[in-house]
Structure formats: C-alpha cells, structure tokens
Amino acid sequence: MSSAFSPSEDRTARAVIRDEALRLFAAHGPGAVTMRQVGAAAGVSAALVVHHFGSKEGLREAVDSHVLATFEAMLGELAGEGGAVSLDSEAAGSLGEAFLRHLPPDSPMPAYLRWLLLSGGEAGHRLFGKLFELSRATLDAMVAGGTAAPGRDPAARAVFLLLNDLAVLLLHDHAARVLGFDPLSADGMARWAPEMLSVYTGGLTASPADPGPGPDSGPGSGRSHAEGDPS
Amino acid sequence: MSSAFSPSEDRTARAVIRDEALRLFAAHGPGAVTMRQVGAAAGVSAALVVHHFGSKEGLREAVDSHVLATFEAMLGELAGEGGAVSLDSEAAGSLGEAFLRHLPPDSPMPAYLRWLLLSGGEAGHRLFGKLFELSRATLDAMVAGGTAAPGRDPAARAVFLLLNDLAVLLLHDHAARVLGFDPLSADGMARWAPEMLSVYTGGLTASPADPGPGPDSGPGSGRSHAEGDPS
DNA sequence: CAACATGCTAAACGCTTGTTCAGTCCACTG
C-alpha cells in the first residue's frame, strides 16, 4: 500500500478528522485547538471526534503516531536512497530539502514538528532520537567517504549538524523576514544552501573564491541532484 | 545601576506577579497558564492580577516587554563589552555563553525565548531582528579582524550563525538527552564549544589534529585559549 | 423478521476559564 500518503478521495471519516486535527494542531498548537474546531473542520460533530479517538489526549496521540510513522518512513527512504551517503548539498541541507521532496508543499508536517520537539513529550524525544541516528549515520558515511572528519566528539558533531538543520525548520519565518527569502522554499534554498555549504566545507575563514583546501570530495560529487522522480 | 535586575526584597506586588508569570510562562507556555495559577504563585488573588494588568493579554504584554527590555540591555552590553568583537569561543557561542554570564543560572528568560520566537508574535519578530543586528555586527567585526570571511551573502551567513546559536537554546534538552550533557550548562559547554568551533574555523573536513588547512589567514588566528588540547 | 452493531448527532453535564463586582483594609490628606 502507498505507505503513509493516501491520496484517495473516499477516506474514512476517522482519517479526515485525524488530518484536519493535524492541520489545526500544526497551525495553532494542540493546546489552542478545541474538539469542536476539529469537528467543524472535518465536517462532523465534536462528539464523533470523541467517539473515534476516545478523548482529546487520544486524538493527540493518534496524530503524534501518524506523524511519527510518516517521518520514520521518510527517514528510512532518506537513509536508503543515498546508498552510502548523499554528500554535498544533499547531506548538508538534508532535512529541509528532504521535506521539499517528500512532502506536498503545503504539508502541515514540518510545522507540527515544532510542537513535537518543543512540547517536551515522549513523541518529540523519540523523533529527535531517530533524527540523531540519521545524522550520526550520515556523518559516519561522510567520514568514510572522506568528505568530513569526525570531530573530537563525533556524537556532538552529529548533534551540532542536526540542530543547525532543525533551526532552519523552527525559525525559517524569522529568517525569511530579515533575509527577504524563505530558506525552506524552493528558490530560497538555492541562495541558502551555498552559504551553509561554504561554512561546512571550509569554515568561516575560507573565501567564496576559494573552493576550500579540503581533500576534494572524492566519489561522485557531480550527481547531487535527484531528479527524474516525478512522484 | 544594575538596570534590569532588582535583587531587593521589598519588590512591589506588581513585580512579583510579573516575575512569577514569567516563570510559569517559560515553563509551560503562556497559553497553558491560568490567571489563578499566576496569582497563587505570587501569593495573591487572581483578581489582583487583573487589577494590575487589566487582562491576561495585558499580563502577557507586560511580561513580553519586560523580557525584551532585559534582553536588549544585555545585547547592548554584549555588543559593547567586546569592543571591536570577541572572537573565537566567545563569538561562536555567544548567546548560550552570554546567558550563562549575564543571567542567574536558573533564570526563566532563556526558556521564555522559545515562546517568544515560536509564537509568531510581534515581540518575537522584534527580538529576532535585534539578534540579527548583533550577529551581523559580530560577523562584520570578525571580517574586519580577519577571523572570518563574508560569504557570498553576508546577511545569510549572519542568519546562519544566529540560527545555529538559537538552535542550542531551543533544543538543548533534546541534545542533552542523546549526548549525556547539556550544551547550555557550564561544563557541558566546555565539551560543546570546541566541537562547534572546529567546524567554524576549518569546516567539516579539517581534522582535530590539523589546525586547519586554511590559507594561513594573516592576522592573529593562532591564539585560542581554552580548547587548545584535551580538557 | 428481529436483533444488533456501527456511524453519527443534538443536547446537556460538570468543570474551568477570564473577568466583574461589592466590599474590606489601610495609609494618607485636609
């Protein structure tokens, strides 16, 4: 079955409620959304929401596990698609770029990440753990490929890269406001990624003209783009 | 002349209420805190909270402007104390380190930053704007001092550095969970800062032993105090 | 056919919320 995404039109009312709840939760935060609002958005009564999910807490858990499942499936594809590892622009901007590729452009999932990560709940910790594993594996593969060195503390380095990725996700609207473009948008990333990449490859001191004194990324640096995959 | 900090014991009830509200808001989010909880925490009735601040929204605004004033004063000192600029470990870990130096260790201010930045309100935008100015000025000074190069897009580079700083603030508890130490604590930063610094000075490819393959960028890049060797 | 589970709703329940109100205390002022 088509895994997490169900583009069919005759979804069960349960799924409609779950998706509308996700949309509202992502936009205003779970605490600020009422059961009646969820019901109204899904075109059903508030009582039916309770009937299907038991309680508001149950609805939250259902949304959480749905989002978690979607992300874990996506993370699995991410870890697998690059084989050894995607390097350069893919590895560096992995999260933002991955979202753009794997999710519809108006998906509420990235926005819901905020509440998942900042509410201090168990789901957030679990997701962060998964992301850390991915970041750790990516860094290891880059080390093996010669495109990066493990730091004194490889785990700390992996967390550092992960936090930087997540920061763009959490604060991209602030960044867009002062920059004039959104680093998470398709064209905004074209301006953002090179800047980020230049720091990662050569540090802050390297000049733009200088491509970086590093040991020149060996294997297949040319084919960074993953196109030709319509949907 | 300690400006924002008032260590006196006979603070007005209004200030007590404001501070307790800040504490609760930072811990649970403004939306999840009731007027009765604020009153109880301050040792007064809920009605008195309304009497002093008009409404819950008024209380929020009072807390916001108080936090904003504190941060702006702190940012002003920060921009001034380094003169031209603090470099190396200070500039890199500026926000986290600055909080440790300028605020009591159990201050709710850093935690409240989350809600300020993520609620999408005007106060959050204004604070981010101030932080951006500071980051921009710091980067400019580093460029002038030779410790950094402006990127292709200096504004984007400043935002990149700022977001990385803020990420530690927003997600340090997740980081602490997978790392075993909190990057925002005093001793945790001793392990975190060198890792961050090594990426900023030499990029991801530079090895710890290798001080950086950089073009030996002229003026005073050699002197770094703390992270010279094993700690 | 009767019995029953399922999907669903309108109405109501008890509770908490932010806010209001009437009134008490108490330090000042004339």
Add this chain to the structure above:
DNA sequence: CAGTGGACTGAACAAGCGTTTAGCATGTTG
C-alpha cells in the same frame, strides 16, 4: 477626625471547554 483613594479579596458571572448520554438511521447477521 472625616474623607479619599489605592491595594486587595471572596464570591459570583457568562462563556467555553471536554466529555457523556440518549437516540436516530443504516446495514449486517441470526
């Protein structure tokens, strides 16, 4: 001393919350 005004409170208010309940269709099963 009478009077005024600000700090402060307990009780009450309407509104909104999550949840419960009783009941209506509809389709499936014996």
